[in-house]
Structure formats: structure tokens, C-alpha cells
Amino acid sequence: MADKEKFLGEFEQMTMLALMRLGSDAYGAKIRQLLDSEISRNVAIGAIYSTLERLEKKGMVVSKLGAATAERGGRAKRFFTVTAEGKAALTRAKSAMDTLWQDIVFNNIHNIKKLNINGGY
Amino acid sequence: MPADIKITVKHELFSPPSFALMLLAWILSPYLVDAILGDLIEEFNHRSKADSQAAKRWFWQQTIHTTLIYLKKSFNSPSFIRKLNIVLPLALFILAFALIAWLSYADNLSDYAPGFWQTLLTGQAHMAFFDGAFWANLGDYIAQVDSVWFLLDSASLILALFTILLLIHLDKRSSFTPLKMACWGYSLVVLPYLWSLIHINSNHFIATEIGPIIAIGLITFLYTILPVSYLVHRKLKQQIQGTSRDKK
Numbered sequence: 035m036a037d038k039e040k041f042l043g044e045f046e047q048m049t050m051l052a053l054m055r056l057g058s059d060a061y062g063a064k065i066r067q068l069l070d071s072e073i074s075r076n077v078a079i080g081a082i083y084s085t086l087e088r089l090e091k092k093g094m095v096v097s098k099l100g101a102a103t104a105e106r107g108g109r110a111k112r113f114f115t116v117t118a119e120g121k122a123a124l125t126r127a128k129s130a131m132d133t134l135w136q137d138i139v140f141n142n143i144h145n146i147k148k149l150n151i152n153g154g155y
Numbered sequence: 156m157p158a159d160i161k162i163t164v165k166h167e168l169f170s171p172p173s174f175a176l177m178l179l180a181w182i183l184s185p186y187l188v189d190a191i192l193g194d195l196i197e198e199f200n201h202r203s204k205a206d207s208q209a210a211k212r213w214f215w216q217q218t219i220h221t222t223l224i225y226l227k228k229s230f231n232s233p234s235f236i237r238k239l240n241i242v243l244p245l246a247l248f249i250l251a252f253a254l255i256a257w258l259s260y261a262d263n264l265s266d267y268a269p270g271f272w273q274t275l276l277t278g279q280a281h282m283a284f285f286d287g288a289f290w291a292n293l294g295d296y297i298a299q300v301d302s303v304w305f306l307l308d309s310a311s312l313i314l315a316l317f318t319i320l321l322l323i324h325l326d327k328r329s330s331f332t333p334l335k336m337a338c339w340g341y342s343l344v345v346l347p348y349l350w351s352l353i354h355i356n357s358n359h360f361i362a363t364e365i366g367p368i369i370a371i372g373l374i375t376f377l378y379t380i381l382p383v384s385y386l387v388h389r390k391l392k393q394q395i396q397g398t399s400r401d402k403k
Contacts, residue, residue, distance in 0.1 A: 063194035079194055080221025083187050084228060102193075105200060109193030 042094070042127045048075070049085050050124055053095065053116050061100070061111040062086075086114055094120030169203045171196055172211055175218040182225050191221065237391050240337070244384035251377045252306075253293055254283055258369075259305040260296045276362060278355035280369050281348075308374045311347070315378035318343040322386050333390040340383035348372030 042050070052068045053060040065082050069075040089095045100111040116124070176192065183191055195217055202210035229235050258264070258280065265272040268288035275282075283289040322340055325331050351372035355365055 061194065062190055063198050066194070066198070078220030078224065079191055079217055080224040083191055083221075084224050087187065099190075102189075105197055106193035107196040109189040109196065111193060112187070112190035 042123050045077075045081070046085055046089060046094075047124060047127055048073070049082060050089065050094065050116050050120055053114050054121075054124075058113070060114050065114075089120065090114075093117060094123055169200060169207065171199045171214045172218075175214055178222060179218055182222050182229075184225075233391060233395050237388060240384055240387050240391065244380045248377065248380050250284065251373060251380070253297060254280060254289075255306065255370075255373050255377065256300050257283065257289060257293060257296050258366075258373075260299045275369070276365060278352045278365065278369055278372075280373060306374060306377065308370055310371050311374035311378055314347055314371070314375045315382075318375075318379050319382050319386075322383065326386065326390065331390075333387060333394050336390045337387045340387055344376055344379045344383050347375040 048069060049065060052065045052072075056064050056068060062079055062082055066077060066079055069077060069082075086095060086097070090097060095114050095116055097112050097114045100113055102108050102110040179192055179195070180188055195214060199210050199214050202213055258275075261267060264275070268283075268286055271283055271286040271288060318340075321343070322336065325339060326336065349372075351368045355368055360368070
């Protein structure tokens, strides 16, 4: 695997975390709703599937077709699950971000405090 | 029956826009079409219960965003670029051949297409594609073509050979990417024609002198477009093979 593919983008991480939170009920519409309700990211369904397709090619997630329902116009759901490789990549990404954030958290709080003192500007 | 009417009205209000469904079905890959359309229909049905018009607006927003994402993805995919690199040069080759045949076989062009004749005297042979006279009896002129001698031009042959040899030489460099090959190659394909335009417009030639200059531009284009397309195609293929080897 090329080095570039070992890293996950921000939206890839968000999508994979949504999959893990949804568990066995992780499919496009639910992922979209979760991202909207939990982190206010109102994204197009195409953006989610485009990301999932890419993650599936990288071996980070796997998918399987569910049963077709009348509510969906007779179309089947595609359920996604994060693979062990995907979980490892997510852990790596979190650890990298935690490391990089360590010193920045203090500076940000300092700046926010400074902004509040100056009347919020 | 009133009950039947109610059901019909309700069904119409709760149906997602059919054109949006058709657009998505056309743009999406068979692998994802059912999942994406099903998800959109499912959420549309939930939203319709609160406000059917807002649900339709939401469905269109989702359709447009999804269409743009997948169109962009298709345009950036290596297979699309490879197909475009074959189809477009082939179409341009056919058009260039038809134009050269028309210019060579059409009698009394100054009477037959007077507007275009004046444009041709400024070297703009490509303007024939926007002239009705070119398309009107094109089939008849193509049918008159009985040999390929009218396509032979020694200056064009030398220029075409130079172009191809230069590209083969540049191809030996490891930094010569498919994009560089396409930029260099297609620039060299149009360069003689651009030169002919500038040369004609910056000098005062009589009508009989203009023909051979236009011929160099057009015939060199005809000679080089397909070999350049092949070289770009080969380069793209090498890059794809290299990428899949790296992945393994």
C-alpha cells in the first residue's frame, strides 16, 4: 500500500466514527442524519457514498446489501462496517492528532480568553 | 370514489421528482445506485410528512450535489481521461480530413461559399465548421475522394516526423508525466496551424499563395493528432500500471 493511503482525511475519519457509533445499522441515510444532528455537518448523500467507496477500496470498510423495503421504493440498503485495518488507521489518526493538539490547546484557550476580555472581537 | 382520489393526491405529493431520480440513475454506478436512491427516497418520505415542498427542494439539492460529486469523480478518473484521449482526437482527425477533402475537392468555393472564402483568405480554415455550406454537401465531396494524394505534403511530413521524434525523445525522461506529454503533444499538433494563421495575417499574400500555407497547418494536424493520442494513451497506461504495482 502506498504511504499516502495510510492516512485518513478529516471527513473519512468522521464517516468511520459515525459507522462505529451506528453499529449494525450503519447505512448512508443514517450516517448523513448522524453527522447532521451530532456535529451539524449537513452533507450530500453523494459525499458520504463517495467517501465510503474510497474507504472500501482502501480496505478500511466493508459493505453488504440488506433487504429491499417498500419505504425505499423497493431499493436495498447497503450496510457498512469498519474493518480491523480501518480501526487501526483511525487509532493512528487520533493518536497523531492528539500529539499535535497537545500544545495548541493551551494557546487557543489563551486566545479565546483574550478575545473575551476585548469584548468578543 | 373520494377515498381513491385522496390516495392518488397523497401519492403524487409524496413522490420524489422523477427527473431527479432519472438523473441520479444515469450518473451513479450500478454498484451504488440502489443504495443512494433508496436512502434519498427513505429520507424524502420522512421529510414529506412535515412539508412536501421542502422535501422536494431538499431532494433536488441532494441530487445536484451528488451529481456534481460523481461527475467530478468521473472526469478525474483515469479511465475517463483515457477514453477522452481516444474519442476527441479521433473526432478531430475525421473533421480535419473532411475539411481538407472539402477544400481540395470543392469547385468555385468563392461562389459556393463567398462568406467563408473571405474568411479563408485570412487563414481561418476552421471557420468552415460554422458555415452551412461546409455541412450541406459534405457527403458528396467525401464520396468524390478517390485517392489519398491530396493528403501528401512534404513540409507537413517533415514537421510531423519532427514532432513525433521530439515526443519520443522527451518520453525517455523520468519526469515526463502523462500531463506533460499531453501538453507538449497537443501543443505541437496545433502549433503549425497557429503558425499558418499568424504567417498569413502578418504578410500580404495573393490567394494562390495562401492555400499551401493553410495546407501545412491542416495536414500536419492530420498527420500528428493520432500518433500524439497514442503516445499520451501509452503514457497513461504506464502510469496506471505503475500505480497498481505500487499498491501491491
